[in-house]
Amino acid sequence: xxxxxxxxxxxxxxxxxxxxxxxxxxxxxxxxxxxxxxxxxxxxxxxxxxxxxxxxxxxxxxxxxxxxxxxxxxxxxxxxxxxxxxxxxxxxxxxxxxxxxxxxxxxxxxxxxxxxxxxxxxxxxxxxxxxxxxxxxxxxxxxxxxxxxxxxxxxxxxxxxxxxxxxxxxxxxxxxxxxxxxxxxxxxxxxxxxxxxxxxxxxxxxxxxxxxxxxxxxxxxxxxxxxxxxxxxxxxxxxxxxxxxxxxxxxxxxxxxxxxxxxxxxxxxxxxxxxxxxxxxxxxxxxxxxxxxxxxxxxxxxxxxxxxxxxxxxxxxxxxxxxxxxxxxxxxxxxxxxxxxxxxxxxxxxxxxxxxxxxxxxxxxxxxxxxxxxxxxxxxxxxxxxxxxxxxxxxxxxxxxxxxxxxxxxxxxxxxxxxxxxxxxxxxxxxxxxxxxxxxxxxxxxxxxxxxxxxxxxxxxxxxxxxxxxxxxxxxxxxxxxxxxxxxxxxxxxxxxxxxxxxxxxxxxxxxxxxxxxxxxxxxxx
Numbered sequence: 001x002x003x004x005x006x007x008x009x010x011x012x013x014x015x016x017x018x019x020x021x022x023x024x025x026x027x028x029x030x031x032x033x034x035x036x037x038x039x040x041x042x043x044x045x046x047x048x049x050x051x052x053x054x055x056x057x058x059x060x061x062x063x064x065x066x067x068x069x070x071x072x073x074x075x076x077x078x079x080x081x082x083x084x085x086x087x088x089x090x091x092x093x094x095x096x097x098x099x100x101x102x103x104x105x106x107x108x109x110x111x112x113x114x115x116x117x118x119x120x121x122x123x124x125x126x127x128x129x130x131x132x133x134x135x136x137x138x139x140x141x142x143x144x145x146x147x148x149x150x151x152x153x154x155x156x157x158x159x160x161x162x163x164x165x166x167x168x169x170x171x172x173x174x175x176x177x178x179x180x181x182x183x184x185x186x187x188x189x190x191x192x193x194x195x196x197x198x199x200x201x202x203x204x205x206x207x208x209x210x211x212x213x214x215x216x217x218x219x220x221x222x223x224x225x226x227x228x229x230x231x232x233x234x235x236x237x238x239x240x241x242x243x244x245x246x247x248x249x250x251x252x253x254x255x256x257x258x259x260x261x262x263x264x265x266x267x268x269x270x271x272x273x274x275x276x277x278x279x280x281x282x283x284x285x286x287x288x289x290x291x292x293x294x295x296x297x298x299x300x301x302x303x304x305x306x307x308x309x310x311x312x313x314x315x316x317x318x319x320x321x322x323x324x325x326x327x328x329x330x331x332x333x334x335x336x337x338x339x340x341x342x343x344x345x346x347x348x349x350x351x352x353x354x355x356x357x358x359x360x361x362x363x364x365x366x367x368x369x370x371x372x373x374x375x376x377x378x379x380x381x382x383x384x385x386x387x388x389x390x391x392x393x394x395x396x397x398x399x400x401x402x403x404x405x406x407x408x409x410x411x412x413x414x415x416x417x418x419x420x421x422x423x424x425x426x427x428x429x430x431x432x433x434x435x436x437x438x439x440x441x442x443x444x445x446x447x448x449x450x451x452x453x454x455x456x457x458x459x460x461x462x463x464x465x466x467x468x469x470x471x472x473x474x475x476x477x478x479x480x481x482x483x484x485x486x487x488x489x490x491x492x493x494x495x496x497x498x499x500x501x502x503x504x505x506x507x508x509x510x511x512x513x514x515x516x517x518x519x520x521x522x523x524x525x526x
Contacts, residue, residue: 023181026137027144030319035356035385042320042387043077046335050080053341057102059095060086060343080344081326085333087346088123100340101126110339111173113166115276122164123276128339131279134322135170136177138272138283139242143178143185145267145286145382146240147210153184155208157200159215159223160244161506162191166276167244171214174280192506197223198230205237214242217252217271218427218509224259225425225449235261244272244280245508247314247391249409250293252426255416266290266379273316273391275347278336281323282316282389286379287370291315291359294368301366305359306352306390311407313351317386325389327352332391350392356385399432399512401442402484404476406430408511411444414465423452429502431513442490450497459492466490 029037053060054071064071067084074080086092091100098104110126144150156175160167172189179185188204190196192215201223205211213220220241227234239260248271257265266286273282292315295302306313307330318325323336332349336342354362363370374380398405408430415426429445444466448454454462467489471478481488498505502513 023137023140026319026321027141029321030141030384030386033385038320038385038387039355042324045320046324047074047077047080049335049337049341050074050083050343053343057100057341058104059091059099060341062095062099063091081328083344085344085346086342087348091345092123092340097124097126097340102339102341108339111169112164113169113276114164125276125278126339127279131338132170132173133177134319135274135280136174137319137322138280139171139174140178140181140183142240142242142270142283143183143212146212146270148267151184152210153208154186154210154212155200155205156185156187156212156214157197157205158187158189159192159197159213159219161216162189166274166279167216170274170279171242171244192219194223194226194506198227198232201227201232201234201237202230210238210240212240212242214244216245216508217243217248218246218425219506221252221256221426224256225421229450234259241269242272243270244274247271247312247409249312249413250296251413251416253289255421264378266377267382271314271316273314273389277345277347278323278334278338278342281334281336282318282325282391284315285317285384285386286382287374287384288315288317288388290373290377290379291363291370294363294373298366298368301362301368304362304366305354309392311392311409313390313392315388315390317384317388319386325353325387327389332389351390353390354388356387359388397512399430399442399514401432401477401488402440402480404474404480406442406470406474406477410469410473411466414462414469415446417465419458420462420465423449423454423458425449425497425503427503427509429510429513431515433515439487441487443493444490445493445495445502447495447499447503448497452497454494459494463489463492 051071054064063086069083074083098106108128110128111132112124112126114122114124143154147154158168158171160171162168168189168191172187175185175187179187186208188200190200201211213223220243224234239262241256241260241262253265253269257269262268266289271284272280274280295305296312323334326333326344330350330352331346332351333344333346334342335344360370370383371380374383398407400406408428411428411430412426414420415424415428425447427447431443431445433441433443435441467481471481477488495501495503502510
């Protein structure tokens with residue numbers, strides 16, 4: 001066990017989990033430890049790491065010196081909250097990879113991955129076995145919940161890209177660790193090769209009691225939507241769904257749950273909030289899914305938890321022994337240990353943080369009995385008192401129309417409705433363009449399902465539903481459309497399945513594209 005100077009004293013960390021520790025110990029803590037334990041763990045672990053990095057990592061030493069911070073004077077968590085945050089621009093790109101690492105000579109086993117580069121040039125991060133081990137704990141919890149036990153033969157199909165990005169490799173490594181612990185897990189890694197995925201589902205899945213499909217949400221939807229055309233009945237294969245890399249709505253979850261025949265979406269689906277920067281950071285739990293579903297039905301509760309916004313945030317729980325979150329002014333700040341340790345690191349997301357008791361109080365004030373609601377859906381044994389983090393997509397995941405924000409989610413919801421879900425994949429790219437008169441308009445580029453087309457009648461029905469949803473969900477758009485009239489109606493452009501301009505095969509969808517003034521009119525290709 002390590003020691004750290006906290007409030008001027010040496011404090012042992014009774015739950016300092018490392019790869020050498022028993023996973024059963026960690027999982028038992030998740031099930032049994034209460035709110036106050038996790039609050040103390042959050043503060044103590046964070047301070048312990050801060051002082052260790054301030055002493056042992058040259059880049060962070062220099063960063064603190066430049067900001068006139070003496071780490072020995074940071075004695076409480078409130079002190080720590082005043083330390084300047086780091087980010088890619090003021091820290092990661094200002095120092096060499098060696099300077100930001102625990103071991104500048106790299107005399108240790110590391111795995112390197114890259115950020116997607118969606119907001120600029122890609123950044124490379126290395127991780128050690130600690131981060132993979134932590135991810136395996138989260139995946140083991142999902143396996144146990146989804147399986148209802150520890151001895152269910154399972155095929156895991158990793159449908160994340162297997163290149164320089166973190167999703168595919170860390171998912172493989174996490175489940176590989178479960179196999180090494182004795183779980184009856186078989187893994188195949190087709191990545192984003194759809195034909196290989198379908199071959200695995202058709203030829204291997206029937207031999208197992210369950211199959212876990214792990215991948216980027218829109219890509220998993222593609223697999224599920226296209227399976228019937230491959231003569232595959234997913235409802236016969238006891239499918240479980242594991243996602244990461246993107247937020248989605250409960251309507252999206254319900255759509256997939258219905259198509260594959262999942263019995264309990266609280267236990268058999270999970271979305272992980274992760275990053276190349278530091279791995280699997282937080283994760284949906286049966287409880288967090290339930291709370292989000294309740295909040296979506298109760299506007300007052302939703303506003304109390306998430307603030308008055310028009311997007312659906314991801315709501316997850318996290319393990320303070322692994323990582324910690326703050327949210328000053330709605331900006332997500334994380335602290336976690338890796339080969340490149342990160343202290344008060346701004347990852348570029350927005351949201352908020354609650355302890356379990358704070359969340360419980362919000363529910364109680366709004367007349368919600370958490371335990372009664374949990375029992376009603378069969379998850380009363382899964383009320384982990386871990387803290388919560390909720391996350392919105394970055395501001396660059398929206399486009400603007402006359403100064404107001406328009407989010408893809410509002411349109412994606414419509415595409416899940418009939419008859420649109422039988423014509424479109426659900427993927428889209430929003431672009432703000434200008435006509436010859438330099439008036440702004442919104443262009444919606446939509447991907448068609450394979451061998452499908454959209455008639456003028458479908459196009460009009462779609463526009464009507466999109467306008468209704470935008471006016472319902474976005475009060476600013478409602479006001480604007482009252483003023484602009486027909487000019488507020490988006491223009492739709494339909495693209496063949498996997499057209500390379502906006503819908504390249506297998507890669508992360510670009511929901512919003514920024515272009516310069518003078519983009520001109522869209523052209524309907526169908």
